[in-house]
Amino acid sequence: MSLLAPGHRGCAGCCDALAGKFVLDAVGKDCIVVSPTGCLEVFTTPYPESAWGVPWIHSLFENAAAVASGVEAAYKALGKKNKTKIIVIGGDGATLDIGLQAISGAFERGHDLTYICVDNEAYMNTGVQRSGATPLFASTTTSPAGKVSFGNPQHKKNMPAIIAAHGSPYVATASISYAPDLIKKVKKATETKGPTYVHVHAPCCTGWKFEGSKTIEVGRLAVETAMWPLYEMENGEVTGVRKLKKRKPVEEYLKVQGRYKHLFTAEGGTEEIKKIQAIADWNVKHFGLE
Amino acid sequence: MVVVEGSYAVAHSVKMCKPNVISAYPITPQTHIVEDLSQFVADGEMSCEYMNVESEFSAISALIGASAAGARTYSSTTSQGLALMHEALFNASGMRLPVVMTVVNRALSAPINIWNDQQDSISQRDTGWIQLYAEDVQESADMTPQLYKIAEDEEVLLPAMSCMDGFILSHVYEPVILLEQSLTDEFLPPFSPEFVLDPENPMSFGAFADPSTYTEFRYKQEKAMEAALLKIEEVANEFNEVYGRYYGGLIDSYLLDDAEIVIMAMGSVIGTIKDTIDMLRKEGESIGLLKIRSFRPFPVEAIRTALKNAKVVITLDKNISIGKNEGALCTEVKACLYNTNLRVPVIGFMLGHGGRDIPISTIVKIINKAKLVEKGIFVESEFADLREELI
Amino acid sequence: MKLVIKTTAKPKGTRANKTGTWRSFMPVFDHKLCSKCGICAMYCPEGIIFKLENGYFEPDYDYCKGCGICANECPKKAILMVLEGK
Ligand SMILES: Cc1ncc(C[n+]2csc(CCOP(=O)(O)OP(=O)(O)O)c2C)c(N)n1
Ligand code: SF4
Ligand code: SF4
Ligand code: SF4
Ligand SMILES: [Mg+2]
Numbered sequence: 001m002s003l004l005a006p007g008h009r010g011c012a013g014c015c016d017a018l019a020g021k022f023v024l025d026a027v028g029k030d031c032i033v034v035s036p037t038g039c040l041e042v043f044t045t046p047y048p049e050s051a052w053g054v055p056w057i058h059s060l061f062e063n064a065a066a067v068a069s070g071v072e073a074a075y076k077a078l079g080k081k082n083k084t085k086i087i088v089i090g091g092d093g094a095t096l097d098i099g100l101q102a103i104s105g106a107f108e109r110g111h112d113l114t115y116i117c118v119d120n121e122a123y124m125n126t127g128v129q130r131s132g133a134t135p136l137f138a139s140t141t142t143s144p145a146g147k148v149s150f151g152n153p154q155h156k157k158n159m160p161a162i163i164a165a166h167g168s169p170y171v172a173t174a175s176i177s178y179a180p181d182l183i184k185k186v187k188k189a190t191e192t193k194g195p196t197y198v199h200v201h202a203p204c205c206t207g208w209k210f211e212g213s214k215t216i217e218v219g220r221l222a223v224e225t226a227m228w229p230l231y232e233m234e235n236g237e238v239t240g241v242r243k244l245k246k247r248k249p250v251e252e253y254l255k256v257q258g259r260y261k262h263l264f265t266a267e268g269g270t271e272e273i274k275k276i277q278a279i280a281d282w283n284v285k286h287f288g289l290e
Numbered sequence: 291m292v293v294v295e296g297s298y299a300v301a302h303s304v305k306m307c308k309p310n311v312i313s314a315y316p317i318t319p320q321t322h323i324v325e326d327l328s329q330f331v332a333d334g335e336m337s338c339e340y341m342n343v344e345s346e347f348s349a350i351s352a353l354i355g356a357s358a359a360g361a362r363t364y365s366s367t368t369s370q371g372l373a374l375m376h377e378a379l380f381n382a383s384g385m386r387l388p389v390v391m392t393v394v395n396r397a398l399s400a401p402i403n404i405w406n407d408q409q410d411s412i413s414q415r416d417t418g419w420i421q422l423y424a425e426d427v428q429e430s431a432d433m434t435p436q437l438y439k440i441a442e443d444e445e446v447l448l449p450a451m452s453c454m455d456g457f458i459l460s461h462v463y464e465p466v467i468l469l470e471q472s473l474t475d476e477f478l479p480p481f482s483p484e485f486v487l488d489p490e491n492p493m494s495f496g497a498f499a500d501p502s503t504y505t506e507f508r509y510k511q512e513k514a515m516e517a518a519l520l521k522i523e524e525v526a527n528e529f530n531e532v533y534g535r536y537y538g539g540l541i542d543s544y545l546l547d548d549a550e551i552v553i554m555a556m557g558s559v560i561g562t563i564k565d566t567i568d569m570l571r572k573e574g575e576s577i578g579l580l581k582i583r584s585f586r587p588f589p590v591e592a593i594r595t596a597l598k599n600a601k602v603v604i605t606l607d608k609n610i611s612i613g614k615n616e617g618a619l620c621t622e623v624k625a626c627l628y629n630t631n632l633r634v635p636v637i638g639f640m641l642g643h644g645g646r647d648i649p650i651s652t653i654v655k656i657i658n659k660a661k662l663v664e665k666g667i668f669v670e671s672e673f674a675d676l677r678e679e680l681i
Numbered sequence: 682m683k684l685v686i687k688t689t690a691k692p693k694g695t696r697a698n699k700t701g702t703w704r705s706f707m708p709v710f711d712h713k714l715c716s717k718c719g720i721c722a723m724y725c726p727e728g729i730i731f732k733l734e735n736g737y738f739e740p741d742y743d744y745c746k747g748c749g750i751c752a753n754e755c756p757k758k759a760i761l762m763v764l765e766g767k
Contacts, residue, residue, distance in 0.1 A: 002728030006744035007695030010726060012703060013748035017726040030489045034355065047503055049694035050494035055487040057358050058496035059381050063351035066343065070311060070355030070363075071487060073339035077310035077361055084489055102351065105344030179723050213749030213762075216724050485689050497690040 003029065003053035009043040013212020015202035015219075016040040016091075018176045019118040023089055026186035029054060031085040032071055036064035036094035039125045039204075040118060062098040064088045065106040065115060072111045085190045086113040092133035093123045096157045107166035107195045114189045114196045117159065120204035128207040132157040135227075136279065137272055138259045140207070145262035150272050155279070163197040164236050170196040171233040176203070177219030181230065181242065188232075201228045209258020221253040226280040229287045241287045250277045291467055296459045297322030299431040299466045300366075300392055300452075305330050306474040307390075307435050310361035313341040313352040317371045318404045319456040320394040324366055346371035350378040350389070357387035358495050360486035362438065365389065368456060369396035369410045376414065382449045383418025383511060385496055388441035388481070389449040390434065391419075395557065395608075396456040397644040405645020406456040407608040408557060412585075412618045418511050420450035420518055421586040423556035427464045429537045430454040432529065435469065435478045439525045442481050445517040453585075455558040455608075457645070469533075477532045515587040522584050540589035541596060542581040545571065549578025551657060552597060554623060555606040556582045559648055563606075566653040577657065582619065590626045597627065600634050604660045606674075608642040616640075616671040635663050638671030646675055700727070704747030706762040712737045714759035721751035721760060 003024035010017040016039045024031075033056045035041040041058045044051035059067045065088060072086045090099065095117040103115065122140050123129040130143040135156045139145040143152035164171045170192040174182040182200060189196035203218040205211060210218055222228035223242070227250060230242035251273060254260040263269040263276075284290055294302075301323050304312075312331075314324045330336040339356075343349045346367050353363040367375065372393055382389050393411045397403040411421055420441060424430040433452040441450040454460060485493050499507055523539035530536040544564050546552065553563050560581050567577050580596050582589070597603060607617020614621065620638030627634065637660045642648045656674050663669075710721075715737055722730035722738055729741040730751060740751070752760040 004728060005693035005695050006727040006729045006741070007698035007700055008727075009695075009698070009700075012726075012746035013750055014726045018724065021726070021728050029492075032359070032487045032489070042498055044695065045494055045497035045690055046695075047497040047499045048690050049697060050497055050690035050692060051695040052494050053492060053693050055489055055492040056494045057355065057487060058494075058498075059351060059354050059385070060377060063347065063354075063378065066348035066351035067355035069341065069343075069348075070313065070352030070357075070361075071359045072355075073311045073313075073341055073352065074356035074359035074361035074363075077337075077339040077356075078359070080359075101344060102348050105348050108344070109341065211749070213753040215726070215748075215750055216754050492692045494690040494692065 004044070005051045005053060007049070008051040009046065010039070011206050011212065013205045013215045015120055015176055015204050015215055016118050018215070019116070019200050019202050020044070020089060022176065022179055022182050023087065023116055023186055024054060026183040027085050027087060027190055030083050031087050032057070034064045034068040034071065034088045036090040036099055037061035037125070038091035038094055040089060040091070042125055061094055063102050064090050064094060064099055065103040068113050069106045069109060069111045072113050086111070087190070088113065088115045090115070090117060091124070092117060092119040092121060093131040096132035096159050104166065107163060107168055111195055112193055114186070114198065116186065117197070117199045118202045119199060120202045120207060122207050124204050124207045133159070136276060137263060139262060140259065145266070150262060150266070151259070160197065160199050160233065164233050167236070168197055169194045169235055173199045173201070173228070173230055175201040175219045175223055175228060175230060177216045177223065178230065185232065207259070210256055214256065218256055221248065221256065224248045225250045225253040226283045226289055227253055229283045229289055231287050238287065241289060244289045247284065247290060250280050291465045293463050293465050294468070295322060296427040296430060296454065296462050296464065298326050299427050299468065300434065300454070301326035301330065303431040303434040303469045304364050305336050306469040306471055307438050307478060308362065309338055309364040311339045311341065311353065311356035312364045313343050313349040313356070314365045314367065315343055315346045315349050315371060317368055319396060319460045320366045320368045320371070320392070322460065323392060323394065346374045347378060350375045350382065353389045354378060354382050354385065354387055357389050358385065358487050360481070360483060362481040363389045364391070366392040366394065368394040369398055372410045372414060373398060376417070379414055379417035379419060384507065386447040386514070387449060388447055390437045390441055391449070391451050392434070393451045393453045394456045394460045395453055403644040406458050407643045407645070408453065409609040411451055411453045412609040415586060415618060418448060419586065420448055421453055422450070422522070422584055423453045423582065424459065425537060425558060425560040425581065427459055427462060428466045428535065430459055431466060431469060432533065432535055432537070435474050436525050436529050439478055440518055440521045443517070443521050444484070446514050446521055448511070448514050448518060453557065458558045473532050477529065519587045519589060538581060538583045540584040540592050542583055543596060544579035544581070546578035546580055546596060548576060548599070550576040550601040551604065551660065552578050552580050552600040552602070553604045553606065554580045554582060554619060556585060556619065557608070559606060559608070559642065562648055562650060563653060566650045569650065570654070570657065588622055588626070593623065593626055594630055594632065597632060597634060602660050602663055603634055603636045604656060605636060605638045607638060607640045610640050610643070620671055635668065637663065637669050639674035640671070641674040648675070699743045700746050701743045704745060705765050706747045706749060707742070707765050708740055708745065708747065708749065708751050709761045709763055710737070710739055711759045711761065714757045716757050718756065720754050720756060724750050724754045726750065
């Protein structure tokens with residue numbers, strides 16, 4: 001039985017619920033989870049209920065890494081920390097944007113904790129506003145496509161690189177669509193001493209506008225088109241990548257999502273898709289995916 | 291008795307309380323406290339985790355996590371740092387985590403100013419933290435173990451601020467009695483909360499409450515503050531029994547019983563007021579002092595009783611609610627007298643902002659102004675120490 | 682129910698909330714087509730597809746939200762989504 005109980009209020013087909021379940025599958029009972037404000041936090045803990053079968057704390061949106069540092073320090077000070085893993089499970093907004101400073105501090109201090117970013121590429125809990133993780137040309141409620149806009153004008157922030165630059169001994173990307181790989185990486189991260197990081201790609205049916213049954217399929221397409229490369233970094237060096245046997249063109253990933261619909265309907269969309277294809281091409285080259 | 295800096299006396303008292311986790315970020319005039327604590331840790335005199343965080347926001351956040359994990363926690367900050375913590379202050383109180391923090395009171399920017407007033411802690415009045423204000427260095431030092439005992443009480447479980455005036459108390463060298471370890475151990479029981487973050491008993495902290503339960507969480511915080519009213523008095527007496535020192539519980543007074551004019555204030559200005567009273571009493575004036583030690587919880591009943599015989603009440607505030615032309619103490623004292631039969635004028639004076647000195651002459655001027663009430667000239671509230679030539 | 686201070690909530694308390702009522706389509710598992718691979722259980726966001734003693738899988742309909750991920754991911758097409766109430 002999962003340590004994340006059913007009865008939670010995640011949307012049918014929710015990516016965050018899957019990510020939470022996989023993380024707990026990987027870590028087991030002996031852990032403490034810290035969650036910043038966001039979908040996963042809200043839908044799992046409507047007082048007096050909680051879906052969590054492990055000790056869990058939510059404080060604020062931007063301070064999860066600091067709270068987790070404090071938990072770790074307390075466990076050390078109280079002589080309790082031997083095997084108990086300290087885990088943060090936070091959204092992309094909490095991680096790449098508002099909580100970045102606290103994360104930087106925690107990684108610099110070198111606490112023994114694992115930070116999992118569940119990246120659904122926008123602020124879902126507040127209604128799909130853009131975040132620093134929203135990819136180029138995705139339409140969100142604050143970067144909508146319109147008569148003179150193709151949606152989000154910025155590129156996705158490279159968070160794993162930022163963490164690696166802090167000297168983290170283990171940084172990995174994962175996807176909810178590759179569960180065994182994700183679980184293996186989370187295990188490795190928690191078993192590595194020091195502050196470690198796993199960035200989990202998590203397609204959100206509600207925010208990305210596809211049917212809930214396709215959550216896993218869309219995540220797989222992100223990997224197969226090289227829009228989401230799966231790799232591991234140890235002490236700043238890329239030490240493992242998931243190679244692609246037959247890479248698919250990015251259109252296959254984009255066309256199944258409502259947030260990219262304008263690229264296929266508006267004039268000039270084809271040109272913009274080429275820019276997205278260029279991102280995938282860069283990933284292939286940079287990480288040696290082929 | 292030794293002569294030490296105020297900050298050292300406080301750092302030493304923190305050491306005696308044996309916190310498990312300290313987390314702080316440097317800001318003038320709090321720095322000496324955290325530097326002294328760092329040195330204690332570096333010299334192996336304290337066994338605790340000292341976290342050098344990257345901001346005050348993370349300092350308080352880390353302590354939220356640490357306290358939930360069962361640790362006794364300490365921080366110190368002031369002014370901009372305290373303002374930066376604002377959101378997390380509500381959070382610590384709402385989660386009922388008894389963090390203790392020394393606030394070394396300082397003015398808020400802009401204009402940026404590093405000197406003392408009490409705008410910083412007053413601005414955090416409604417965050418659900420206990421706030422005690424110390425009169426001198428010895429009281430500041432002695433407040434730490436008292437606040438742990440109050441905050442960690444099962445009936446209370448609220449975070450607490452020990453407020454001491456920046457520079458005036460933090461940087462002054464005064465003869466003090468440093469707290470003894472054996473007495474502190476006798477006075478302060480270990481922190482053993484009922485629920486902690488523990489894989490053996492996996493509870494969830496910080497769940498979200500909808501309209502069907504949120505009100506009751508607030509109500510319970512208010513009840514906890516009510517419990518603190520009693521606890522503050524009780525602990526002040528217990529402290530007196532163990533250490534033989536007493537500064538009042540919720541309030542304290544000086545020549546109050548027969549006084550027609552009562553001055554109310556908080557913090558280090560109390561000393562100057564006492565000197566002024568001594569001086570004016572010799573001239574036959576009927577003046578007394580009502581010191582507010584606990585601003586949160588606000589001791590409504592104690593104040594009403596203490597002001598029974600007053601003819602004029604003067605409040606001194608080192609803060610202002612901009613747009614009300616009044617300091618917080620003034621507003622609260624007025625409010626606490628309104629639904630009673632006591633009909634006594636309350637006259638508010640704001641002074642000492644941004645470190646402006648408060649000499650005896652300013653207090654005398656205030657008293658003379660307040661006495662005009664007897665002639666029917668009523669001042670509602672005003673700045674007491676404006677430099678007219680600058681306006 | 683009395684409030685527990687500290688906003689502490691009991692573990693796994695969401696089990697009180699039967700999300701099966703959300704469902705408009707219901708996954709029906711055809712054991713004849715099933716290869717017992719367990720992929721459906723792995724990708725169910727509710728974590729409520731369980732292995733039976735005979736090695737086949739079935740969901741707990743008290744909680745199944747009818748998202749259809751299991752049916753979409755089943756490599757043997759052994760799960761059929763059928764309209765509720767039929
Ligand atoms: C200081 C602060 N600013 C804004 C919010 C509102 N808020 C709550 S959750 C959220 C977005 C969460 O996004 P993300 O971290 O990506 O998690 P998701 O819900 O997408 O899983 C926002 C903006 C808040 N709670 N606190
Ligand atoms: S909006 Fe997305 S992340 Fe949030 S509950 Fe729904 S599916 Fe999950
Ligand atoms: S339809 Fe969705 S919720 Fe129901 S069993 Fe299948 S995967 Fe689980
Ligand atoms: S995924 Fe399909 S084949 Fe595999 S166990 Fe489930 S029902 Fe059987
Ligand atoms: Mg998000």
